[in-house]
Amino acid sequence: VHVEGLAFDIVKQLFDISLRYYPESCIHVYTLDELYMWNVNQDEKDYLQPRGVEWTELQEPNIDFLKDTPITKIIINVNDMDKRLAFNEIARKEIGDKFKTTYSSGRYIEFNNISTDKGTGMLKLAEMLGIKPEETIAIGDNSNDLPMIEAAGVGVAVRNANEQVLSKADYICKRDNN
Template structure:
């Protein structure tokens, strides 16, 4: 029996309209009422999904959790208690920030509880609207003010895939640090500490809860979801997932993120019901 479901947020749990559909909401509530943990597993901050937690009935609940920043932090929902942080060294973030500035990329720098953005543009504002609120605009061309603050992740918004791949190659050849480099939402290249990925975060939480890897379902759509899809007993790609994610998945949903993919997984693998 599966005891823990962990799911990516954007383009997986959330529709393109940035919503959890009513059918998916009902399925999640049914699963958690049956004792299954439902754990959002996002590249974003746990603070950015509080409204989603309220909708799912998981907000401010003991023994319910969120994995944030691609595994950079594990949070218990009750009082948003930070249980684990796997941050990046400041010197490495500073080097990445300078690379991003030179490319004039829109840069996001995440601490445990803040998001700072450099070189914001209208396209990025439109994408973040309804997903992320309360970010802070950086006006200086440096991050010295963060040198004593744990940094969980830094990402660049690069519009085209070729540009993101080129940036990955450049960083790998110029930064002397074993970064965890992933992609998300077909717009971001993301940089985490090598100890932080969605799979490690999932397995650390499962161990804490006494849950075996074989009892975990992981659902996603893009490269930053691959570690948890590979680590889980059942790795799932939603129908709108990238082809390389589908290739690694044990199951591919019939439905996409706009048509209750998460409900499909819950009904099929938790309650043994076919759609």
């Protein structure tokens, strides 16, 4: 539909920062049609496999082969929120404000193109389909869903959404996303 990915040099720097500061973390690099992962531990497999996620496991911590491939985002599994926040601070000091950061699933820090989020994606799709923004509905649970919930005509949070999402939602579901 529409893609605004991350520049390879930014992805490479984020990958390298993760290796230096959080070497135990699993790193996800998403292209248009493939997920490449480094340092896939059993916890990550147990989380992703029931969700039907497929990936290619990197055999070495090197993504140079993706230099000419559009990359949509990079996600790092850092299970502690304080460490995710620290990672973001380190990345901004080393790289600058060249990316957008969100957090999801109580385990990930996500890095996307500075002008990309679920809200802009939803509005772009609505425009392509001839749907007015006020006629859209978005459902979410985490900070990466917040721009979409705010942009939608009706923003919905599942019952177990984080507080930030719950406070912005027009409607809160009676059930959670489990």
